[in-house]
Amino acid sequence: xxxxxxxxxxxxxxxxxxxxxxxxxxxxxxxxxxxxxxxxxxxxxxxxxxxxxxxxxxxxxxxxxxxxxxxxxxxxxxxxxxxxxxxxxxxxxxxxxxxxxxxxxxxxxxxx
Amino acid sequence: xxxxxxxxxxxxxxxxxxxxxxxxxxxxxxxxxxxxxxxxxxxxxxxxxxxxxxxxxxxxxxxxxxxxxxxxxxxxxxxxxxxxxxxxxxxxxxxxxxxxxxxxxxxxxxxxxxxx
Numbered sequence: 001x002x003x004x005x006x007x008x009x010x011x012x013x014x015x016x017x018x019x020x021x022x023x024x025x026x027x028x029x030x031x032x033x034x035x036x037x038x039x040x041x042x043x044x045x046x047x048x049x050x051x052x053x054x055x056x057x058x059x060x061x062x063x064x065x066x067x068x069x070x071x072x073x074x075x076x077x078x079x080x081x082x083x084x085x086x087x088x089x090x091x092x093x094x095x096x097x098x099x100x101x102x103x104x105x106x107x108x109x110x111x112x
Numbered sequence: 113x114x115x116x117x118x119x120x121x122x123x124x125x126x127x128x129x130x131x132x133x134x135x136x137x138x139x140x141x142x143x144x145x146x147x148x149x150x151x152x153x154x155x156x157x158x159x160x161x162x163x164x165x166x167x168x169x170x171x172x173x174x175x176x177x178x179x180x181x182x183x184x185x186x187x188x189x190x191x192x193x194x195x196x197x198x199x200x201x202x203x204x205x206x207x208x209x210x211x212x213x214x215x216x217x218x219x220x221x222x223x224x225x226x227x228x
Contacts, residue, residue: 042202043217090155101157102155
């Protein structure tokens with residue numbers, strides 16, 4: 001079955017430093033979504049990428065979808081304490097079935 | 113709109129006991145999902161439903177049953193709880209035929225279950 005891996009599992013950064021998490025799928029994806037889960041909270045949708053090579057920005061967050069549609073990344077510039085949480089990618093298979101496969105997540109902590 | 117709600121928020125069970133988790137959504141979504149979240153393992157799909165009266169197995173269905181008698185509700189049942197089912201359970205819903213082209217999944221606040 002489809003597997004989605006994320007690295008790193010944990011990341012500790014000084015406030016103001018940049019942060020990147022990477023997502024890799026064992027199969028080609030039709031689209032990929034990113035979610036953020038604050039400590040003690042539930043996952044909240046951030047963005048969806050559909051096109052090969054697509055790049056989208058949300059303020060300090062930059063999301064990329066690989067040319068082969070098998071990998072993706074989330075980059076945060078100049079982290080702030082509000083960025084704390086776990087970031088999940090979730091991929092949907094190339095046949096467009098209804099299930100998302102979530103990555104294992106990257107937990108980001110900020111050192112003030 | 114309340115979005116997705118889950119009851120209860122917390123529960124402690126003894127091994128062998130049974131319980132039902134209730135998920136309700138008021139967004140007229142067709143699809144509903146039950147996930148469990150364990151440290152270092154992300155979100156794993158237990159069961160899902162693509163419409164009222166339908167259910168299907170996900171990645172980790174053993175030990176759980178579900179029902180979708182009404183479009184807005186999705187129930188997750190544990191017939192005989194085991195310590196391995198200690199986890200945080202999240203319900204989610206998605207896909208409204210009338211909108212949301214991104215097919216976002218909306219999550220409930222979660223149920224923290226401990227099985228002793």
